[in-house]
Amino acid sequence: DTGVSQDPRHKITKRGQNVTFRCDPISEHNRLYWYRQTLGQGPEFLTYFQNEAQLEKSRLLSDRFSAERPKGSFSTLEIQRTEQGDSAMYLCASSPYNYGYTFGSGTRLTVV
C-alpha cells in the first residue's frame, strides 16, 4: 500500500453533468476525509467518515454534493448538475488517529 489513491487525476466535464470521484485510503486507516481546494487557497473541509459512518457532512457545499463509504473502505464523492464554480481540486485524506493525515494527490475537476 503506497498511500491514498484518488481516481481520476483529472476530469473535464460539461456544465450540468454529474461526476463521481473515488478515493482508496490506506488500508488500516478507519477515518476518511474529503477536502476541496480552489486556486490559490488552502484546502477546505467537506466531509468525514469513520468506517462507513458519515460523521460530519454539514460542510458539504450544497445538496448537489454527496459522499459515500459503503463498506468502510473506499469512498466516492459525487457532484450532481455541475457548475463552473465547482472547478477545483478535490482531495481525499485518511488517518488512523486524529493527527497525521495522509492526503492523496487529488482529482482536478474542470467544468466547461
Next chain:
Amino acid sequence: DAKTTQPPSMDCAEGRAANLPCNHSTISGNEYVYWYRQIHSQGPQYIIHGLKNNETNEMASLIITEDRKSSTLILPHATLRDTAVYYCIVRLPTLNNAGNMLTFGGGTRLMVKP
C-alpha cells in the same frame, strides 16, 4: 480552532536553514500546532506537530514559544525540493464529530533558490 497568521511568501537559499513563522495568539491550552506542506500538484503532506515542547523529526524542527502564541518551523538545510506552500494549523487533538477537520489558512509559499 484558533486562527493562525503566516507571511504569504518567503525565500531561502539552498543549503541554508528556512525558518517559517506562525502566529496563533488565540490558541487555547489544549490545542496543538500542526504543520503541513503542499508541493505543487500534490496533496498536503504532514510535517510535524507539537503542544508546548519543541519537537524534531527527520523532516523539521518545531519551536513553540513559552506563551504558545507563536511558533517557528525550521527546515535545517533547505533543498530545492522543499519549495512548497507551508501551512500552520492549530486544532484540538480529540475526536469529535465537528472538530476532526483541519482548517487551512493561506499558508506561506516558500521558494528555495539555488
